[in-house]
Amino acid sequence: MRKKRAVAAAKAAGVDCLLVTHLPDVRYLSGFTGSNAALVLAGGRAVLFTDGRYTAQAKAEAVGTRVVIAKKPAVAAACEWIDAAGVKRCGFDATQTTVAALEAMRKAVSAKLRRGIFQPVKPLVAGLREVKDVEEIAVMRKAASLGCRLFDGMLSFIQLGLTEVAVAAELEHAARLAGAEAMSFETIVASGERSALPHGRATQVKLPRRGFVTLDFGVIVNGYCSDMTRTVHMGKALPGEREVYDAVLEAQEAGVAKVAPGVTCAEVDEAARSVLRRAGLDKYFSHSTGHGVGLEIHEGPRLAAKQTQVLEEGMVVTVEPGVYMPGKFGVRIEDMVLVTAAGGEVLTPSVKAWIEL
Known part of the structure; x- marks a missing residue:
């Protein structure tokens, strides 16, 4: 066919x-x-x-x-x-x-x-x-579910004194033991001021006593990729940090809520971006809201301003707004979302509420 x-x-x-x-x-x-x-x-x-x-x-x-x-x-x-x-x-x-x-x-x-x-x-x-069939969706559910289990396991592993590389290595090791063929891309672990780097690859920098840690990762199962991002906080938040996190979470959930057949990619982008605009944070959101996922980690469609492509049932996209303040910190939250007849179904339902470790 x-x-x-x-x-x-x-x-x-x-x-x-x-x-x-x-x-x-x-x-x-x-x-x-x-x-x-x-x-x-x-x-x-x-x-x-x-x-x-x-x-x-x-x-x-x-x-x-x-x-x-x-x-x-x-x-x-x-x-x-x-x-x-x-x-x-x-x-x-x-x-x-x-x-x-x-x-x-x-x-x-x-x-x-x-x-x-x-x-x-x-x-x-x-x-x-771009439009996945029933068999593809079943495989992608498995990949996304595995990603969620990995994140849940990392919450008890992350602690003061570990390096970003150690966190990435533990996550990737656990992924392979759990059946992943490979990682979807080089795992991102960015902490402290480095969390303001949208693609902050893991380094030998140690996790901070106080500050954000962003984990962006995915696994490959039967050739299909998963993709998710969660941001947690080490120690007590300073004034303004929790407010930024809450704004990103609200923006992310607004983007997810907009996903449905017949909606344009630009409309999903605007749903998320408008929340950050109202909060005065849109100037710190430097990339598009999301992208398709499948046999490749970045596929069509692209969720961004001026993108007139219409979402179709069976598409799987990410919704991943972020705020990046150079020299301070960054926050990103990302889910994989399946376009269904009833709207968007989140395939990566791991906790997104504020987490302090």
Whole structure:
């Protein structure tokens, strides 16, 4: 069914063939999880090209897809097949294809076809991936649930004297023991003044006697990512810190409440951002409100100002407003939210209320 939808999307884009080289797209359409592959969709044919390392794996995973073990680069072999098949217009994802890669694709076909055979198209497969099916949602629930259990466990681990790296290492170790294939991205642990860094990677800095600690992390289960952020406080809060936390929490919950089919991404962003604006904190909110999650940690749609894309049932997005005050502190709270017919369902329901450790 996925391949049929991709073929239909390619036809609507004016091409009679689709060359897929972005590995998450290849996996989505064929099931193949190897690190080297190209997939060709031409009419009713689907052909996967990879190398000899994946002979058994490709045949086991890519059910319903012809597998070709190439003796040359997979993309080059795929282009030669496209040429031999008489394809006139082959679409490729321009957002995932470098100038050098396109030149190599052209060199792999006959000279008479080099100028016009490859046609850039919008990310067709990535667009299909934005709406998750029942099986994908079930896997993402597992990933999100595991993330919640990990955070709950960290609350009894975090203590004065530990380094940010030690906290990240404990979380990642627990994740692997609990069945995660890997982390969705490099775990963020940012404490004290460093909590004002939206992407503060864990360092050897020790957790403060008094101050915020932000944990932003995700796990991969069966190829699908989770993503969540919680901010806790070490010791008693100074004047203003609790007020900022409460404003971010209110903004985050307002964004979650806005999620529903038919709502634009900009409307969700504004729901969260307007709360911070009323609190006089919007100038410290320096990124978009959220993004899609799936086989990649950052997918469409993007929840941001001026984004007119409409949310659809089956999408999974993050809602993650934050306030970052350089030299002082930062707060971010993030949930994964499933778009359902009834609205937004939070997949990461770990506690978000104020926590002092």
